[in-house]
């Protein structure tokens with residue numbers, strides 16, 4: 001099913017169409033829309049939605065198409081919010097609003113049960129205290145949180161430094177409830193970059209950002225300790241290589257040749273629905 005057309009402004013203006021690990025291509029975006037939103041449409045239709053880290057509003061647009069009562073998209077990047085508002089006008093969305101804000105600040109100041117459903121896609125790993133974010137989402141969600149995130153396998157395989165730095169990790173260690181931090185050098189300035197004095201010799205031109213990912217077992221411990229009723233979402237229909245293991249994605253060449261769904265086969269990325 002097409003949730004977003006090939007010529008949609010949300011696809012034609014996306015510079016991340018081929019990006020590893022999540023390409024914002026026609027196929028990957030529609031598959032994400034299906035598994036993360038459409039298959040959970042009873043938590044979207046006639047519901048108030050908060051989309052955290054909304055980028056330029058692609059998922060908010062799809063929620064609107066799925067008859068959400070209203071959607072509030074929040075992102076820390078003012079350029080993305082300006083783009084989200086331009087696309088909103090272009091596509092005549094009336095039940096969607098966007099604001100530029102840090103998600104922790106926003107959630108801290110929101111009342112309990114402010115939104116029926118919270119979307120947290122591709123965001124958890126930018127927040128060093130993952131558990132704090134989950135706790136705040138539990139406060140603000142009235143019913144449901146839908147989560148799509150990288151696990152610690154991602155730290156272990158990503159970039160040039162991941163495999164060298166984390167070379168002692170194996171299947172056993174990454175089944176433990178632990179969390180990995182990696183610093184990465186972003187090509188363009190990010191609003192969530194580390195403060196100038198975080199590390200000695202930190203480059204001024206390309207500041208560092210921090211990726212913090214829990215292993216799947218730690219993430220599930222967090223959900224359990226928050227007494228959320230959670231279920232892992234099923235990507236089976238879309239998996240090109242269902243038997244693949246995370247180590248196979250380590251070589252740079254494997255990343256170039258991989259299918260986007262390999263992230264989900266290997267559980268480098270996982271998604272959950274969690275209910276209060």
Ligand SMILES: C[S@@+](CC[C@H](N)C(=O)[O-])C[C@H]1O[C@@H](n2cnc3c(N)ncnc32)[C@H](O)[C@@H]1O
Pocket residue numbers: 052053054055056059074075076077080101102103104120121122123126127192
């Ligand atoms: C990888 S994108 C995910 C986009 C979209 N949710 C998706 O899954 O396709 C992460 C987004 O989160 C935003 N972001 C990261 N940290 C944030 C923070 N602390 N507060 C608000 N937005 C943040 C970034 O600006 C970026 O647009």
